[in-house]
Amino acid sequence: MHALPSARALGRRAPLAAAAAAALALVAANGARASFTENIGTSPIAMSLGNAVTADPPGHDSIHFNPAGLTRLKGKIKSDTFFGASIKPYATFTQPPGFDIGGWTEDPLAGTSTGRVRQSIFLPIIGVPKARLPFAAGAGLGFSWNKPGSPWTFATASYVVQGVGIERTLDADDPARFDGKRINIQRLVYLSPSVGYKWSNTLSFGVSVPIAHQGFMLDTDMRMPNKLLGVIGELQDAWCGDEGNPLDTFAFGLCGGGQEGRLRPFNKIGGMQFEMTAPADPTINLGVLWEPSEKFSLGAVYQGGSNSVLTGRYQFNAEPMLDQFVRGMYSSLLGPIAASMFGFPTSIPPVQSGNVTLKLPYAEHVQVGLKLRPVSRVQLNVDANWSNWKRWDKLTFQFDKQIDLLKMARIFGQADSSKLIIPRGYRNTVNYNFGLQVKVTDSITLRAGYEPRKSSVPNSKLDLISPLPDITIKSIGIGYANKDGLRIDAAASYASGRFDVPADGSCNLNCTHFFNAVYNPYAGLDVSGGIRIRYVGVTLSKPF
Numbered sequence: 422m423h424a425l426p427s428a429r430a431l432g433r434r435a436p437l438a439a440a441a442a443a444a445l446a447l448v449a450a451n452g453a454r455a456s457f458t459e460n461i462g463t464s465p466i467a468m469s470l471g472n473a474v475t476a477d478p479p480g481h482d483s484i485h486f487n488p489a490g491l492t493r494l495k496g497k498i499k500s501d502t503f504f505g506a507s508i509k510p511y512a513t514f515t516q517p518p519g520f521d522i523g524g525w526t527e528d529p530l531a532g533t534s535t536g537r538v539r540q541s542i543f544l545p546i547i548g549v550p551k552a553r554l555p556f557a558a559g560a561g562l563g564f565s566w567n568k569p570g571s572p573w574t575f576a577t578a579s580y581v582v583q584g585v586g587i588e589r590t591l592d593a594d595d596p597a598r599f600d601g602k603r604i605n606i607q608r609l610v611y612l613s614p615s616v617g618y619k620w621s622n623t624l625s626f627g628v629s630v631p632i633a634h635q636g637f638m639l640d641t642d643m644r645m646p647n648k649l650l651g652v653i654g655e656l657q658d659a660w661c662g663d664e665g666n667p668l669d670t671f672a673f674g675l676c677g678g679g680q681e682g683r684l685r686p687f688n689k690i691g692g693m694q695f696e697m698t699a700p701a702d703p704t705i706n707l708g709v710l711w712e713p714s715e716k717f718s719l720g721a722v723y724q725g726g727s728n729s730v731l732t733g734r735y736q737f738n739a740e741p742m743l744d745q746f747v748r749g750m751y752s753s754l755l756g757p758i759a760a761s762m763f764g765f766p767t768s769i770p771p772v773q774s775g776n777v778t779l780k781l782p783y784a785e786h787v788q789v790g791l792k793l794r795p796v797s798r799v800q801l802n803v804d805a806n807w808s809n810w811k812r813w814d815k816l817t818f819q820f821d822k823q824i825d826l827l828k829m830a831r832i833f834g835q836a837d838s839s840k841l842i843i844p845r846g847y848r849n850t851v852n853y854n855f856g857l858q859v860k861v862t863d864s865i866t867l868r869a870g871y872e873p874r875k876s877s878v879p880n881s882k883l884d885l886i887s888p889l890p891d892i893t894i895k896s897i898g899i900g901y902a903n904k905d906g907l908r909i910d911a912a913a914s915y916a917s918g919r920f921d922v923p924a925d926g927s928c929n930l931n932c933t934h935f936f937n938a939v940y941n942p943y944a945g946l947d948v949s950g951g952i953r954i955r956y957v958g959v960t961l962s963k964p965f
Contacts, residue, residue, distance in 0.1 A: 465958030469898020469912035470856030471870025475790030476720035481563030488627025491617030502561035504958030512950030523651015543636035600885035674756030677749025697733025802856035810877035892918030919951035
């Protein structure tokens with residue numbers, strides 16, 4: 422059996438541990454980084470404490486929050502977690518004074534608001550079920566093993582570290598259909614071999630290797646309210662009239678597409694669907710926990726990132742407008758010259774599909790925490806955390822062929838129609854988490870958490886695919902434990918935040934600049950809205 426170090430050795434090592442934890446805290450604070458969707462729904466206990474648990478990691482959730490905390494689990498423990506979450510984004514679109522998109526001054530979406538939202542989940546192998554859910558439900562499972570007297574604890578668990586599933590299909594005319602009818606970004610850890618090592622009576626280390634299934638699905642209608650489309654549409658109406666223009670055959674073919682080929686900046690041009698996965702994407706978590714007394718402890722964790730490579734299928738659907746427009750140009754005398762200069766295709770098929778690849782970075786995360794117990798039954802937790810969401814500068818979808826619909830975007834800077842580049846421009850910020858725990862009796866514990874989260878999505882990059890402004894999360898929880906080792910922990914959380922993006926405020930949403938056609942579906946409109954997130958969860962753990 423391994424012997425723990427002597428008290429004299431502990432005295433030498435404890436300052437080193439404290440210095441290491443303080444150094445990590447300094448890095449996190451000075452780095453000014455932040456959060457996106459992490460830790461929403463990962464653990465009921467952690468949520469009830471505002472996710473401020475790095476210095477007091479709870480049970481099998483230590484695998485994620487600080488694997489060094491596994492050393493506090495004795496014997497063989499099994500845990501089951503069940504949770505439900507509801508994500509409700511909303512937005513309203515307003516037309517400001519002086520609105521003009523290439524001569525068009527009335528956007529049919531002006532004065533509308535988004536409708537009801539349902540939730541969806543991404544199931545490994547199956548994909549995204551078509552069933553509509555009032556809330557997203559899930560479950561987790563954990564096991565740990567520790568021999569009496571051993572400094573080693575081994576564990577594994579399954580849990581969700583990232584989950585966003587939004588479906589806006591209840592209303593066929595929902596204005597949000599142009600920026601994500603259905604969206605799923607989900608990271609499910611299904612295996613996480615982990616080990617904690619108790620170096621001394623006060624100092625522990627831990628490492629875990631979460632192996633995750635990363636899923637991504639996007640289904641959206643598309644429109645491109647751009648000044649060029651507006652000007653050409655106005656020119657078509659003036660040059661062609663209601664019956665066409667016989668001289669157009671000897672010009673650029675603006676009338677050759679008929680009424681269907683008249684460009685309208687606010688019309689739907691098509692739609693796109695992606696569904697792709699990375700079946701096994703491993704990362705690493707490293708943790709340290711220093712507990713010099715029951716009244717005070719420090720913890721730190723590094724959660725590694727990855728360059729997840731997702732593969733799957735895509736489908737582009739094209740409306741007749743652009744197809745008839747280019748067909749008209751190519752049926753005239755001078756039209757083919759102009760069309761070839763801009764790289765327009767000779768036609769646009771109604772459907773194109775095939776294989777697609779996407780590199781979707783998973784951000785590194787650093788979190789440090791402090792636990793204080795000023796009196797025996799009251800505990801305060803404070804954490805600081807950083808996430809490297811700046812890696813989401815842009816998302817590049819690589820297709821297996823040239824997409825004719827995207828060839829129409831060459832004039833707007835999309836030079837390679839076998840790729841779709843969606844700008845993101847996210848940032849890193851710092852966030853603090855706060856938790857309060859009161860032990861009412863030897864069996865009952867009450868908890869409360871507070872998280873004022875600064876969003877990693879700046880206001881200038883907001884859109885309806887990721888409508889996440891600064892949010893405030895408030896949580897409560899209760900825990901029960903008996904003498905036989907049974908623990909029941911429950912939590913409920915509510916998060917909310919609002920945004921207000923004036924026209925030209927976000928070039929992922931409503932810019933009117935000529936080269937921002939991809940992708941600003943609400944160009945020139947003021948967009949305001951927000952998001953509400955509700956979460957409930959329960960964990961049952963017991964010896965086995």
